[in-house]
Amino acid sequence: MAQGQATKVKKKKKSVLKRAAQSRQRAEVNRANRTRVRxxxxRLRTAITAGDPTAAGNLLHPTMSAIDQAIAKGVLHENTANRYKSRLTVAYNGVKAKAAKA
Known part of the structure; x- marks a missing residue:
């Protein structure tokens, strides 16, 4: 079945129907959280690419916070999220250093 499509429930047992409904609800919440983080x-990458340290600095904390929340909610794996945070921080520090030199 393609990703994002509803699955058909073959059995009509109450517990099976409830499980399917819960699964759909969790998928929606996870999708919303993943979209928010991405x-x-x-936005942070765009600010970094533009070479704007103030805009990137304003976006850095909310982005890191959203990534941490995604870890806590199980949307992102901890190692993956930490890799994202590390790469974004390194890129931000590069832009900040370049702006300080100029």
């Missing part, structure tokens, strides 16, 4: 990361 959007913030995209």
């Amino acid at each position: 959007t913030l990361m995209r």
Whole structure:
């Protein structure tokens, strides 16, 4: 079945129907959290690419916070999230250093 599509429930048992409904609800919440994190990361990368340390600095804390929340909610694996945070921080520090030199 393609990702994002509803799965058909073959059995009509009450517990099976409830499980399917819970699964759909969890998938929606996870998708929303994942989208929020990716959007913030995209905005931060755009600010870093533009070479704007103030905009990147304003976005850094909310992005790191969203990534930490995604770890806590089980949306992102901890190692993956830490890798994202590390790479974004290194990129931000590079932009900040370049701006300080100029």
